[in-house]
Amino acid sequence: MRPPHAALTETLRRVDALLVKSGRTRAEVLDADRLSWETGVPVPVVAALVGGQDVPEEEFGDRIRTRILHLRRTRRRPDGSRYSYSEIGAxxxxxxxxxxxxxxxxSKCGPLAATQAGIEKFFFGQANGFLSAEAVPALNAALQPVLARLEHETDPLAEALSRYDDVRGVALRQARDLPEERWNVLNATLKALLELDVKEGAR
Structure with a gap:
């Protein structure tokens, strides 16, 4: 398994490469406020990590407390008010x-694993590690849907691969190793066929 910082760096590298293809910028697709909402990582920390900076990780107990406060602030009752600690605990x-x-x-010690799981289940329906996840892996996980969306938007082959889980998928993956000249021909052909498929499906 790659170190967390290495995994995040690789994700951002792939995002940047796809942004170059699509002619967009990070500012257009990486919303620090949204990523903070999803992860519980403060906006300044998200911005720093996306910018390639090293940020000291919060102490475990502080991280748990910060995330609980974040959940109460961002995931509210239908009427907009915050859930009480009594409601959550009950x-x-x-x-x-x-x-x-x-x-x-x-409290002299951090919450037990059962308490963490109970809080996560209250807000997410299941225990998902939200409260204890360190900032770097949490941000990297939140970036995966962004990366997948960019891949589908810029690479027709990515869409085709998602459709096939058989010998066709294997052949398409091997096609990515073609010389650039041949890949460009295949890429253009796939794009035209997928567009035709969409048009026919709309009839």
């Missing part, structure tokens, strides 16, 4: 006072 048989103590730093 969903997995914990007291609101216990959760409040964790968030306010009065």
């Amino acid at each position: 969903s997995f048989s914990a007291s609101g006072a216990a959760l409040s103590a964790i968030v306010n730093g009065r």
